[in-house]
Amino acid sequence: MSGSTGTVPAVALALYRKYRPATFSEVVGQEHVTDPLRVALSAGRVNHAYLFSGPRGCGKTSSARILARSLNCVKGPTPDPCGECNSCIGLAPNGTGSVDVVELDAASHGGVEDARDLRDKAFYAPAEAKYRVFIIDEAHMVTTQGFNALLKIVEEPPDHLIFIFATTEPDKVLPTIRSRTHHYPFRLIPPGVMRGLLERNCAAEGVTVEPAVFPLVIRAGGGSARDTQSVMDQLLAGAGPEGVTYERAISLLGVTDAALINDVVDGLAAGDGASVFSTIDRLVEAGHDPRRFASDLLDRLRDLVLLCAVPDAGDRNLVSAPADELATMSAQAERIGPATLTRYAEIVHAGLVEMRGATAPRLLLELLCSRMLLPSVSQSEAALLQRLEQLERRPPATIAQGGDPATPAPPGAPVFTRRSQQPTAAPPVAAAPVAAAPVAAVAAAPVVAAVATPPAPAPVPAAAPVPAPAAVQPPVAQPSAPVVAAAPAAPLVAAEPSTPVTTGGMDAMAVRRIWSELLAAVRSTSRSTEAMLTNAMVSEVDGNVVTIAHTSAPLARRLAEARNTEAIATALATVLGGTWQVRCIHGTPGATSQATTPA
Ligand SMILES: [Zn+2]
Structure with a gap:
């Protein structure tokens, strides 16, 4: 500098x-x-x-x-x-x-x-x-x-x-x-500015730093220039001739409390058991106490529940976190939903009680994570609410009737099928008058869940600039349906469940970690692409191919259009370096993905 x-x-x-x-x-x-x-x-x-x-x-x-x-x-x-x-x-x-x-x-x-x-x-x-x-x-x-x-x-x-x-x-x-x-x-320094500072200083030091390292360092520094550069110092001190690599950085910084909590919550949101359990493995390896982790996780769940109920909880000081962390948390809250979060919190709370004096706290932590991941194994009311919320978050198939001709779901198809057999569904926004009734009817019953229903015309608890552009786009697809239909008409193969493949240190978890940076980078080239990425999540990374799943089939198809996947690929290159390919599929947390449409 x-x-x-x-x-x-x-x-x-x-x-x-x-x-x-x-x-x-x-x-x-x-x-x-x-x-x-x-x-x-x-x-x-x-x-x-x-x-x-x-x-x-x-x-x-x-x-x-x-x-x-x-x-x-x-x-x-x-x-x-x-x-x-x-x-x-x-x-x-x-x-x-x-x-x-x-x-x-x-x-x-x-x-x-x-x-x-x-x-x-x-x-x-x-x-x-x-x-x-x-x-x-x-x-x-x-x-x-x-x-x-x-x-x-x-x-x-x-x-x-x-x-x-x-x-x-x-x-x-x-x-x-x-x-x-x-x-x-004076204020905390925003991540983008901090990154510029770090890049200049590392360049002046003549050390090569893999681009994916910067978001980790910036998060660890919490917006303080001094703390951030101390973290960078430590990495530079341990850098070999190849510079600072992502693996080296993640082995040191991937085990900070905040990083581990984010990894677990993102994994839960994506229904990605592999990343949840590998995070538990890392935290135990790094010498963290599973009990303390569970208690931190409970604190985070409390913040997320609050963010669901009070979207501006950050401004009201009900939830205190730096702005970028708050944005990450708002996205997590919106993706998971209040009923699910409440159930998670209950499970973790009960787990904490069981952990008291337990000789195998790791085992208990793993068990409670598996309970969170699998609502279908429980008959409890909370688990049913979570399953209902997940269903509600998928637009009912009946909307397809007059809506999107490209949607293969037959009219009158049962709304409540097993997740693994769930047909592709229509856009939440196209729901206008026809669908409003069934959605409202379902949502009205459970009190908590009603808050979370994204298609409902009620104010959506979203901090991100979601609603406007997202609301505009899907209808566009209708007139041009015959043209657009080309891609989706491809055989709807059920993709394999998300199994993150670790390649060169970059797995789905690694890309989830830089999600907010990625959104910011996408925004700089295409605001509409960024808007469509709300409620999308990284389901898989295989080599340099990143698969992004969206809960809405029509939006997934639009995201799969070349200009969108290219915008995302460019953003990935900006944040992580290297070259990337992006696929967008339709899929929901933990569910089998459908409607594969490679870019
Ligand atoms: Zn002077």
């Missing part, structure tokens, strides 16, 4: 320190803060106190140093410090510092004595530069008496004095101090 390379690639210095920004234009992902600061600097509007707040590792302290550097440059205040004067050299990211810029860690120097001492020093004029700048890190650790000691000087500062308070908890800064500051809230 900074141009200060040119040294021998040394691993000794951490990436985060080595590529620390030297000017505001180099600060990544905080433009909402750095842009107005640059404007203020170029206009010469300088305040005596600043408050930089935000999560850890997002660039608050770096930005405070940059602000000091921008103020004290001989050409300052300027948004672009010259980099040549004494002050600029001293305050450069790895410079020796400046006598006029004092950094204090309030965690160790937050008492009243320290504050008085600081106050006394602050009156002295700067030795060399224009301003004396005090950067007070962890400002929430300053005691109330400490803040009170500073109050006077912050209220009536001498002209040369600047305070920059950096804190993760701005509400703990004394309000009378806070009101004197210009408050700049």
Whole structure:
């Protein structure tokens, strides 16, 4: 990122320190803060106190140093410090510092004595530069008496004095101090921006990193530039001549709590027992406690149930997670449905009780996962609700009557067939007046399930930009049916149940892990393709062929059209590197897929 390379690639210095920004234009992902600061600097509007707040590792302290550097440059205040004067050299990211810029860690120097001492020093004029700048890190650790000691000087500062308070908890800064500051809230860095940063830094290090590694690292870093780069550091340190490979990264990062939970939930959503049980194997191998995992899983299920009931639970702080994680969770919630989630939660809760003091917790964890995967083996009401929900999520075959002529389901075919024999069905949206009645009738009975019925005209609990485009497309298929019918008219072979094949480290689970990145990449080329991918899931990866299953047959057919599969393949190449082929089929979680339409 900074141009200060040119040294021998040394691993000794951490990436985060080595590529620390030297000017505001180099600060990544905080433009909402750095842009107005640059404007203020170029206009010469300088305040005596600043408050930089935000999560850890997002660039608050770096930005405070940059602000000091921008103020004290001989050409300052300027948004672009010259980099040549004494002050600029001293305050450069790895410079020796400046006598006029004092950094204090309030965690160790937050008492009243320290504050008085600081106050006394602050009156002295700067030795060399224009301003004396005090950067007070962890400002929430300053005691109330400490803040009170500073109050006077912050209220009536001498002209040369600047305070920059950096804190993760701005509400703990004394309000009378806070009101004197210009408050700049820093944020977690979005995945796309973070990826750019990592790619630049790894390129500057001259290390090859397989593209699929980045999403893993970014997720592990949780939006903090510092944490993310520490994770990358660790991978770089262990990199062989071939660079950082996906296998190497997954063996280290695939076993973090969040990654394992996501893998299991995605596996459950896709009805992919192989990935669920291999995840349990990995978590035990990595030394995680099955009991703690089950309890974390229960927490996640609770969040998903809440997201079903309250789609904006994230905004209401009912569910707390970073934005990208929240998007992943919303997609999971929508894919699985409230009745199923509730049953999962009940099973895990009961399992947790059984696990207490059990000698074989792994076995119990596996048993409860198999119970979640197979609602048909249970006679319980919850299991019946789950099966009903899965049926409802498949549009009733009767809709086919006047709807899509390409649909092979005979009119009047029984709606409730076994999943494995389920005929292809018509679009949920084409359901208009004819189908509305049967759907509503079924949905009305179980209270919980009614919430989840996607075809119902009621507000769909979706965070993704789903409804509009999806609602528009299927009817288009009708007039052009004879043409479109060419592809679907191909013999409807029942594909094998999804059996993820591991090839080169990339299996269905690996592609599911990058699903949200994939959607973002698809969106950049085709919003309609992205919309159609809602309720779709990765069912299989064989070599470089990715099979995507959609619950709606007509949408699966549209997705199978070349321009859509090409858009998805391009997006896969963007996120994972390499070249990919995409097939789209009709299929539901755990069910046998149908209507194979290769791209
Ligand atoms: Zn300068």
